[in-house]
Amino acid sequence: MIAKRSIASFLVNPLGLGCMNLSHAYGTPPSAEQAERVLLEALDAGVDFFDTAALYGFGANEQLVGRVLGPHRSRFVLASKGGMTGQPVGEGGALQRVIDGRPESIRRDCEDSLRRLGTEVIDLYYLHRWHKAVPIEDSVGAMADLVRAGKVRALGLSEVSAATLKRAHREHPIAALQTEYSPWTRNPEIAVLQACRELGTAFVAFSPVGRGFLTDTLPDVAALHAKDIRRSMPRFAAEHWPANLALHQRLAALAREAGCTTAQLSLAWVLSRAPQVLVIPGTTSVAHLHENLATPQLPAAVLEAVSALMTPEAPAGNRYGAQAQGEVDTETF
Secondary structure (H helix, E strand, O other): OOOOEEEOOEEEOOEOEEOHHHOOOEOOOOOHHHHHHHHHHHHHOOOOEEEOOOOHHHHHHHHHHHHHHHHHHHHOEEEEEEOEEEEEEOOOOEEEEEEOOOHHHHHHHHHHHHHHHOOOOEEEEEEOOOOOOOOHHHHHHHHHHHHHOOOEEEEEEEOOOHHHHHHHHHHOOOOEEEEEOEOOEOHHHOOHHHHHHHHOOEEEEEOOOHHHOOOOOOOOHHHOOOOEHHHHOHHHOOOOHHHHHHHHHHHHHHHHHHOOOHHHHHHHHHHOOOOOEEEOOOOOOHHHHHHHHOOOOOOHHHHHHHHHHOOOOOOOOOOOOHHHHHHOOOOOO
């Protein structure tokens, strides 16, 4: 088993659980009973790092995590995010995703998250997206106030560049930076991983199995739910999918040769990239949860073969569409 890794003063198993898809993003979420089973199975299997956000299900995911895991609060590190939430917009008042990093909004978001999670303190609190109209120092300054007030223990950022991380870190120590990282998405290697190493910031990789692409149960892109976020991602579009499928077949062959699943190969590769890296794959399946947790440590030659195959230029299509790409601050190849 891979040794525990640190986030600020916390030591956690490097393979945590991203809770998003229990309530959000990939179409119809699982039943409440199934979501509860996944969370409790993860906890019982030794997962001690759970990641949620105010955005996920417009608060429903935090409520789920708080209800199910609240009785076991001392057994895990809890991460959540603010600065991107569901807010009523327009005459109808329907909830829509809004990025808002103003200090007053950060304070509101945290109070709302604490209430939904049923806890007095959030261990790791991220700015979900940098609101580019607001200086990062202002948003992080408001988050630092939450630390001083005892409502948050450590701060994180999501989807920001190395330069933005360094600016934020001068305002208050940034314990963790979260962004997408997998053999299919290697953007953090441009500058962010090195910046995290220099600053002592943990790097938390979300979507380490490529939103289901780096698994043995590929999504049917022609039948994705109308609200599945992959519909807006170019790599899952019809014009790019055949090239990406050919790439997947070669990666899956490497996994078979290594005696593991494609998801395990991808997770092992990400975890091998740097000692400050942690991963938070999400799943709605107990079977896939246990598959992920059984990820082996693989020989260097196998990991090098993954790097040689899945070069930064190998995937067909950008990882985000134009709107989502404009909302992040990460470097791109």
